[in-house]
Amino acid sequence: MMSRPIPLLILGLLLAAGAARADDRFLPPGDLLPGSGEGIAVTAILYPDLRFPLEEGPAYANSPTFGPGGARGGGGEECDAVNYSYPWRDNFCELRRSDIALCVSGGHFGQDLRPKTCEDNTHWAVAAADGVIAHVGRFSITLQSRDGTLFRYVHLAMDELAVAELDTVKAGDRIGKVSNDWLTWLPVHLHFDVKDTVRIGDATRIVFVPPYSSLVRAYGRLEQ
Amino acid sequence: MTPHRLLAALLALAGPALPLPAAANEVLSRTEVAIDWPSAQAEAAAAAPQARATADAFAQAAGANGIRLPVLLLPVEEWGMPRFVHQTQAYAAAYRLEGAQLSVLGWRSAIEASGALTLHHDVQGYESIGDGADYSLVRHGASYVLRLTCDEPLTDPRCIEPAFLSGAAAALVSAGGSEK
Numbered sequence: 001m002m003s004r005p006i007p008l009l010i011l012g013l014l015l016a017a018g019a020a021r022a023d024d025r026f027l028p029p030g031d032l033l034p035g036s037g038e039g040i041a042v043t044a045i046l047y048p049d050l051r052f053p054l055e056e057g058p059a060y061a062n063s064p065t066f067g068p069g070g071a072r073g074g075g076g077e078e079c080d081a082v083n084y085s086y087p088w089r090d091n092f093c094e095l096r097r098s099d100i101a102l103c104v105s106g107g108h109f110g111q112d113l114r115p116k117t118c119e120d121n122t123h124w125a126v127a128a129a130d131g132v133i134a135h136v137g138r139f140s141i142t143l144q145s146r147d148g149t150l151f152r153y154v155h156l157a158m159d160e161l162a163v164a165e166l167d168t169v170k171a172g173d174r175i176g177k178v179s180n181d182w183l184t185w186l187p188v189h190l191h192f193d194v195k196d197t198v199r200i201g202d203a204t205r206i207v208f209v210p211p212y213s214s215l216v217r218a219y220g221r222l223e224q
Numbered sequence: 225m226t227p228h229r230l231l232a233a234l235l236a237l238a239g240p241a242l243p244l245p246a247a248a249n250e251v252l253s254r255t256e257v258a259i260d261w262p263s264a265q266a267e268a269a270a271a272a273p274q275a276r277a278t279a280d281a282f283a284q285a286a287g288a289n290g291i292r293l294p295v296l297l298l299p300v301e302e303w304g305m306p307r308f309v310h311q312t313q314a315y316a317a318a319y320r321l322e323g324a325q326l327s328v329l330g331w332r333s334a335i336e337a338s339g340a341l342t343l344h345h346d347v348q349g350y351e352s353i354g355d356g357a358d359y360s361l362v363r364h365g366a367s368y369v370l371r372l373t374c375d376e377p378l379t380d381p382r383c384i385e386p387a388f389l390s391g392a393a394a395a396l397v398s399a400g401g402s403e404k
Contacts, residue, residue, distance in 0.1 A: 040342075042340060042341060043249045043250070044249060044250045044251070044252050044337075044340035044341075045249050045250065045251045045252065046252050046335055046337075048251045098352070099344070099345050100345065100351070101343055101344065101345050101346070101347045102341055102342065102343065102344060103344060103345070104344050105344075109353065109354070131311065131314075132309050132311060132314075132316055134309075134316035134318075134327055134329050134371075135316070135318065135325065135327040135329070135371050135373070136325065137325050137355055137356060137373025137374075138325075138355065138373060138374065138375045138377070139355040139373070139377070140355050140373060142327070142329075142371060144311075144314055144316055144329055144331070145314075146311045146312070146313060146314065147254060147313060147314065147331065147333045148313060148314040148329075148330070148331020148332065148333055148367065149331075150329060150369060150371070152353075154354065154355065165307070165318050166307055166308075166309045166316065166318060168309075183377075183378060195358070195360075195369065196334075196335055197257075197331070197333065197334040197335065197362070197367040198334060198335045198337040198341055199334050199335065199336050199337060199338065200337050200338055200341055200342070200343055201338055203343065204257075204334060204362055205343065205347045205362075206347070206360035206361075206362065206367050206369060207343075207347060209335070209337075209341070210341075213249055217249070
């Protein structure tokens with residue numbers, strides 16, 4: 001009786017093992033670089049339909065601050081191969097001057113993403129959802145989805161944006177090129193953060209939420 | 225090797241390579257929140273002349289038809305009429321200031337996050353965001369963020385001290401929106 005289900009189960013396990021090996025590219029949520037703060041292990045997907053915010057892969061989620069070439073990275077160069085290699089690493093809650101609501105200790109609002117190479121003003125950031133370009137600042141733009149979610153893109157080449165304030169966009173539309181636009185030198189990267197309303201028990205709060213697990217899922221779709 | 229031992233061996237091989245069990249990840253749901261329309265309408269009816277002037281100007285300039293949440297804006301006499309766009313369940317109003325940018329952003333949905341997220345710190349209305357600051361509030365059930373950015377975010381007092389943005393949040397007036 002067991003002879004037929006067992007081979008099928010073995011086949012399924014082998015396929016699952018193969019898929020699991022593919023996931024070696026992604027460290028789990030909350031696993032911050034040692035010494036860079038305490039992450040939160042949120043495996044829940046908040047944005048199942050998220051469009052990965054870079055037009056093309058490969059891309060690398062990691063810390064431009066604590067990685068090689070970063071201000072607190074202990075030396076090295078921003079173009080170091082380590083920064084452009086798997087595995088991905090969460091950096092929501094990474095140490096900053098103040099704490100934010102969902103972090104045990106730490107204040108990095110979002111996830112930093114490096115595009116395929118360290119070339120400045122080359123790789124496109126794209127709309128993560130259908131919506132409206134709701135805010136254009138000197139160093140950032142904010143996309144408001146149809147549901148209201150605020151997706152913020154920081155360090156784009158702001159003088160050459162593909163969108164203007166209050167433009168309507170579709171998921172995947174080009175927004176701007178990844179750069180290091182800021183007051184002081186930074187490695188080329190996209191800072192991507194998400195602010196939304198969450199209900200936790202009886203509390204309704206508007207907070208920066210962890211995007212890492214949703215980004216992993218969106219990246220998987222990008223590669224298909 | 226028996227089939228069961230083979231299975232155990234396969235699981236042991238697969239186990240260490242499962243840092244992110246994506247298939248097991250829970251997808252959180254998003255729900256449309258209920259708006260307390262009687263409260264919103266009572267507030268609008270009791271509004272000061274300044275608020276009524278803003279509502280009238282907004283109705284002429286943009287119109288609130290089809291916006292299914294209370295539209296909060298800054299008083300038109302002091303701040304002028306913003307550029308405005310809405311998406312039925314959300315809206316954005318953009319104000320251009322000298323050396324700064326201010327948007328009032330509203331929406332009416334929430335993610336059900338109990339069990340998935342934990343609040344570790346008090347959520348303040350005012351929050352620095354690096355290149356500026358946010359002021360967030362929930363009113364009549366809807367969510368609002370005033371997002372302020374500055375050309376010189378590390379030195380412009382509007383972006384490094386709460387007074388300016390908190391004052392703007394306190395000045396918000398009802399300018400439209402309807403249940404239907």
